[in-house]
Amino acid sequence: MDAYVEKDAVEVSDDGRRPPEDPPVTPREAPDHEAPEDPVDAGTEGSGGSAGTTGPGTGIMALSMPYQVVVAVALAVAGVFACVHLAMVFLHVAPSNTLTKRHGEAVGDWIYPEFEQNWKLFAPNPLQMNISLEVRAELATADGGHRTTGWIDLTAQDIEAIRHNPMPSHAQQNQLRRAVDFYLNTHTDDGRPNGSRSTFSEQYMRRLAMQRLYALEGSDGRALGPDTRRIQIRTVTRPVPAARWSDEKARTNPGYRQFPWWTITETDRSVGDRASRTEAGR
Amino acid sequence: MSTPPATPARAREPFDRKLARGVQAVTGRTLAPYQSAIVRIGFSLTWLLYLLRELPHRHQLYGPDGPWSWELAQRLIADNRAFTVLMWSDGRIWFEFVYGAAVLSAVLLLVGWRTRAVSVVFMVGVLSLLNRSIFVGDGGDNVLHLAAIYLVFTRCGRxxxxxxxxxxxEARAESAGEPPRRDVVGPLLWTVLGGFLLAATWFSDVSGEWWVMVLLWVLWLGNGLWWLVCRLAPGEPRTLLDALANLAHNGVLVVLMVEVCLIYATxxxxxxxGSRWxxxxxxxxxxxxxxxxPWPGLSDLLGASGIMVMLLSYGTVIVQVAFPFTLFNRRVKNVLLVAMMLEHAGIAVLLGLPVFSLAMISADAVFLPTAFLVALGTGATRGRDRLLRRTPAGTAPAETLPEQRRTGEEHGPRTLVG
Structure with a gap:
């Protein structure tokens, strides 16, 4: 049965045009298949265009009974495996349901980490606001005191790099954007951690911010990074303005969320040196 | 929908005969050779372009001293057990080596050099880099990640x-009665990869889940076995291995197709x-x-018309929901396939997501009709021949031309010979 299902599905795919007229490699192989053809071809590869395909010399029909049993067993195993895998992927992408509520762990064990996937692209609703990350730093001054910088918009740096860029880098389009998502997802509204990965996202955020601060210069022409003792981040949320052709009244004033001050450690700083070089390379 | 001559008789064919024919087809033939080849080319090109584009940003994204530091990655991977060879060492040289190997594997897979072995290296490269920093990826990386695993099982170099x-x-040489040339590269590649496999086993604690390691060993031993069988037992054992390889290829191709359907369905x-849709x-x-x-002027232009926005929004949803069902009708499927590829091309420019779009188009390509792909291949060959003929470079083109033409155009006569 599995075989039957597989076969049909494959045939749907390539429109049934495939077999008699087009395989360009295989027909050459077919006639001399009886002979031990090109043993030297093999090397590290199974395909390499060897392995005759069409004709009587291949497949389960060309084999004697014991070998046929092996192929039949393999067929059954492969069929079951494919079905189970597809069922697991289906349950993974499907909304929470009776089955996943009961056996969610089994699905997760099968899927994670290598088959994880999320195809809710702009769904159920697309994001309708621009979220910016801003940072300010407390710098040690030469006289032993400290001063605080103004808010520096890190997202604006990304946007500038993306503008009129036919192929934006993941470093510009995804890294900070997803780090903010990661941080917001692992913290409550007032910035308290709410998951086992919160510390990861905090350190990640500090390192991202420090890397940018190393590449920025203060008013005195010195890089901000080396003097930074503490930093604070905030997110600024600006709703996309309603379209001109729409009669909706969208909120237009930005919303701010401020997070606690962090003391910068040597671990956070180790990204700095590389940073200036990378930034320069942009 | 299936083999054309059989269509009228097929309804009357008893079930057991149909079943037997199906089993023979999935074990005896490498189905959809053109589709698997275009998928291979598409994804390796996507990965190659991505790696080259990120060359200046590679440390920033995946390097040991990047913002997502090696220590952070190590702690996360200890938890999620994702496969990556970048946890073997936090050294800069090791990172550069892995990145370079990933670029090389993408080039080699693109041109189909030792496909069976290179596709495994390709998968290792893709998983190693993408799993190293999971917080810089998007949907394109996701589909590439899955495709790299599935490609390993296919005979995508036919x-x-x-x-x-x-x-x-080699077939020509054999039919001309020449003695087969001894292949040195294959066994050498196999040995080198075996060395890396030993290292991977040594580092298996930090290399990810157990099944990846088992898979790598099975593939390596399988390739060695194939070589041995071809030399020592070219009869039934070889046919058996060939049938198993066909089985894996055909089965995984179905999985890949259903995967694409699941993507669009989801x-x-x-x-x-969603209320906005x-x-x-x-x-x-x-x-x-x-x-x-990236192009605010263009975005404004498209977003300026409410009707246009609505038509495109509705069209997107209709196409995505409908696509899996249209597989039962070839013509409608092809229309939708074109629509989806065009939409992805639009996304590439408008939303600044060329890598994502190319990855999705590569996945869609598994559904392209064989006739179109064959025509595409012939056209490409002809175009290349014409280009080469124009080059005034002495004897080189004359030497290469006959062979190249043969791959594309001469397969008709060859079929008659077969």
């Missing part, structure tokens, strides 16, 4: 590859539930997200 060319050359059905304004918003509007 056409449009150096492998195919080499096989044809994307479509979840959109239906219902009132037909959804497309307006991505066009006005700073991160996804």
């Amino acid at each position: 056409v449009w590859s150096l492998d195919a060319r080499r096989a044809a050359r 994307a479509g059905w979840y959109k239906i539930q 219902q009132d037909g304004t959804a497309l307006y918003y991505p066009l006005h997200l700073d991160y996804f509007s």
Whole structure:
């Protein structure tokens, strides 16, 4: 049965045009298949265009009974495996349901980490606001005191790099954007951690911010990074303005969320040196 | 829908005969050689372009001293057990080596050199880099990640590859009665990869889940076994291995197709539930997200018309939801396939997501009709021949031309010979 299902599905795919007229490699192989053809071809590869395909010399029909049993067993195993895998992927992408509520762990064990996937692209609703990350730093001054910088918009740096860029880098389009998502997802509204990965996202955020601060210069022409003792981040949320052709009244004033001050450690700083070089390379 | 001559008789064919024919087909033939080849070419090209584009940003994204530091990655991977060879060492040289190997594997897979072995290296490269920093990826990386695993099981080098060319050359030599040339590269590659496999086993604690290691060993031993069987037992054992390889290829191709359907089904059905997709304004918003509007003028132009936005929003949902069902009708499927590829081309420019779009188009390509692909291949060969003929470089073109033509155009006569 599995075989039957597989076969049909494959045939749907390539429109049934495939077999008699087009395989360009295989027909050459077919006639001399009886002979031990090109043993030297093999090397590290199974395909390499060897392995005759069409004709009587291949497949389960060309084999004697014991070998046929092996192929039949393999067929059954492969069929079951494919079905189970597809069922697991289906349950993974499907909304929470009776089955996943009961056996969610089994699905997760099968899927994670290598088959994880999320195809809710702009769904159920697309994001309708621009979220910016801003940072300010407390710098040690030469006289032993400290001063605080103004808010520096890190997202604006990304946007500038993306503008009129036919192929934006993941470093510009995804890294900070997803780090903010990661941080917001692992913290409550007032910035308290709410998951086992919160510390990861905090350190990640500090390192991202420090890397940018190393590449920025203060008013005195010195890089901000080396003097930074503490930093604070905030997110600024600006709703996309309603379209001109729409009669909706969208909120237009930005919303701010401020997070606690962090003391910068040597671990956070180790990204700095590389940073200036990378930034320069942009 | 299946083998054309059989269509009228097929309804009357008893079930057991149909079953037997099906079993023979999935074990005796490498189905969809052109589709698997175009998928191979598409994904390796995507990965190659991505790696080259990120060359200046590679440390920033995946390097040991990047913001997502080696220590952070190590702690996360200890938890999620994702496969990556980048946890073997936090050294800069090791990182550069892995990145370089990933680039090389993408080039080699693109041209189809030793496809079976290179596809494994390709998978290792893709998983190693993408799993190293999971917080910099998007949907394109996700689909590439899955495709790299699935490709390992396919015989994706049967056409449009150096492998195919080499096989044809050897077949010609054999029919001309020449003695087979001894292949040194294959066993050498196998030995080198075996060394890496030993290292991977040594580092298996930090290399990810157990099944990846088992898979790598099975593939390596399988390739060695194939070589041995071809030399020592070219009869039934070889046919058995060939049948098993066909089985894996055909089965995984089905998995890949269903995977693509699941992608579109998920994307479509979840959109239906969103109020913005219902009132037909959804497309307006991505066009006005700073991160996804590299060409604000173009985005404004498209978003300026409410009717246009609605038509495109509704069209997107309809196409995505409908696509899996259209597989039962070839013509409608092809129309939708074109629509989806065009939409992805649009996304590439408008939303600044060329890598994502190319990855999705590569996945869609598994559904392209064989006739189209064959025509595409012939056209490409002819175009290349014409280009080469124009080059005034002495004897080189004359030497290469006959062979190249043979791969594309001469397969008709060859079939008659077979």
